[in-house]
Amino acid sequence: MPEAPIVVEQLSKRFRIYHQRSETLKQALVDRRRSRYEEFWAVRDAQFEVAEGETFGIIGANGSGKSTLLKCIAGILVPDRGRVSVRGRLASLLEVGAGFHPDYSGRENIFLNGAILGLPRRYINSVLEEIISFAELEQFIDNPVRNYSSGMYTRLGFSIAIHMDPDVLLIDEVLAVGDEAFQRRCMDHIDGMRQEGRTLVFVSHAAETVRNLCDRCLWLEHGRERMLGPTGEVVDGYLEDVNLREMAALSSSGQVATGPGWMGVRITSVTVIGGEGHEGLTGTGEPLRVVIGYEAPSGLRRARFRVSFHPAEGPELASVQTDDREMDERPLPAQGEVALTIPELPFLDGVYGTKVEIEDIASGRAYVTLDRPQSFRVHGPGRREQGVALVGHQWVLPALDPSAVSA
Ligand SMILES: Nc1ncnc2c1ncn2[C@@H]1O[C@H](COP(=O)(O)OP(=O)(O)O)[C@@H](O)[C@H]1O
Numbered sequence: 001m002p003e004a005p006i007v008v009e010q011l012s013k014r015f016r017i018y019h020q021r022s023e024t025l026k027q028a029l030v031d032r033r034r035s036r037y038e039e040f041w042a043v044r045d046a047q048f049e050v051a052e053g054e055t056f057g058i059i060g061a062n063g064s065g066k067s068t069l070l071k072c073i074a075g076i077l078v079p080d081r082g083r084v085s086v087r088g089r090l091a092s093l094l095e096v097g098a099g100f101h102p103d104y105s106g107r108e109n110i111f112l113n114g115a116i117l118g119l120p121r122r123y124i125n126s127v128l129e130e131i132i133s134f135a136e137l138e139q140f141i142d143n144p145v146r147n148y149s150s151g152m153y154t155r156l157g158f159s160i161a162i163h164m165d166p167d168v169l170l171i172d173e174v175l176a177v178g179d180e181a182f183q184r185r186c187m188d189h190i191d192g193m194r195q196e197g198r199t200l201v202f203v204s205h206a207a208e209t210v211r212n213l214c215d216r217c218l219w220l221e222h223g224r225e226r227m228l229g230p231t232g233e234v235v236d237g238y239l240e241d242v243n244l245r246e247m248a249a250l251s252s253s254g255q256v257a258t259g260p261g262w263m264g265v266r267i268t269s270v271t272v273i274g275g276e277g278h279e280g281l282t283g284t285g286e287p288l289r290v291v292i293g294y295e296a297p298s299g300l301r302r303a304r305f306r307v308s309f310h311p312a313e314g315p316e317l318a319s320v321q322t323d324d325r326e327m328d329e330r331p332l333p334a335q336g337e338v339a340l341t342i343p344e345l346p347f348l349d350g351v352y353g354t355k356v357e358i359e360d361i362a363s364g365r366a367y368v369t370l371d372r373p374q375s376f377r378v379h380g381p382g383r384r385e386q387g388v389a390l391v392g393h394q395w396v397l398p399a400l401d402p403s404a405v406s407a
Pocket residue numbers: 015016017042060061062063064065066067068069
């Protein structure tokens with residue numbers, strides 16, 4: 001049986017980080033005794049094979065070693081340990097603008113790239129127009145590429161890579177640079193290449209893209225394999241982990257109670273409870289309860305309670321407040337709890353933070369504010385919805401044409 005198109009065995013790659021140059025003579029003398037660099041492993045013991053016709057994903061946080069591993073497969077970096085072998089013609093799209101000569105025109109760079117891949121000139125001539133039109137660069141193809149925007153670089157790089165008849169195609173995150181319409185065309189093209197049985201390795205920190213595209217997936221963490229297997233399982237594990245981290249970041253950055261604010265009013269606790277009574281956990285379309293404990297030495301008259309929700313990063317999504325008229329007629333005791341219930345939370349999968357404010361209705365002045373005191377995790381209904389909110393929707397399709405349905 002022939003070897004798989006990509007075989008990676010016990011591959012490790014080390015980098016050196018050089019210390020800053022000594023700025024003074026004294027420092028230089030001190031530094032002479034220490035090493036001027038440190039070594040660290042950007043990739044450690046990577047081991048996998050990619051089968052013919054397989055689309056293989058590599059995911060992981062920034063700096064986890066994805067690009068380094070891909071460059072080792074591409075032969076741009078030499079591993080310090082282990083081995084990698086690639087069978088067949090390899091094309092890669094690793095960094096925006098990598099592999100281009102800035103002073104040459106787009107057209108000249110196409111020929112240059114083809115020559116590097118060992119393709120005959122007549123083959124390149126036969127795909128030249130296709131490359132240019134796929135990249136939408138008809139007007140600019142004879143300008144030097146140093147004048148290209150990053151989007152133009154990406155389009156040209158991608159178009160060259162896919163038209164060079166590769167058996168193995170490596171794609172790093174670069175696709176994210178292009179506009180959406182181009183990205184979609186790329187995805188369609190990649191799908192076509194999969195169907196032709198070409199082998200693809202796709203690197204991204206965008207888990208959903210990997211989910212849609214890849215058969216199997218490797219999750220890297222600090223250069224090491226954290227998980228390797230069917231894409232669905234690996235991506236689920238990865239997202240769960242990302243969420244846990246976000247949640248930890250949110251909880252530790254927020255306070256659980258405030259000191260006394262104006263008039264000595266304090267928020268003593270905020271608890272977020274999901275549909276099944278779990279603290280900090282609910283599902284899309286399920287209830288959410290926020291219970292606010294407060295203390296107000298002289299009671300609270302005409303107070304307004306407000307709760308706002310934020311994603312882990314980003315602007316406010318929703319903000320709700322008590323009814324002013326009701327609160328006007330309803331003085332609150334010096335100590336108590338005010339609870340907000342949302343019967344059907346519309347937020348999609350993710351981690352959200354809350355902000356709680358108590359203010360005086362008449363003046364609008366804040367008694368006290370507690371920003372992001374409690375985060376909570378929402379499990380989404382499925383993978384078809386994206387964004388932050390569940391939007392009720394329906395689709396209408398054309399009437400079924402029986403003759404178009406093949407047996
Ligand atoms: N040429 C290099 N020299 C030194 N360190 C590097 C070099 N390239 C990458 N690194 C470091 O190696 C680690 C992995 O980087 P990289 O493979 O680019 O991660 P990713 O693509 O997952 O974001 C990072 O800490 C990065 O700073």
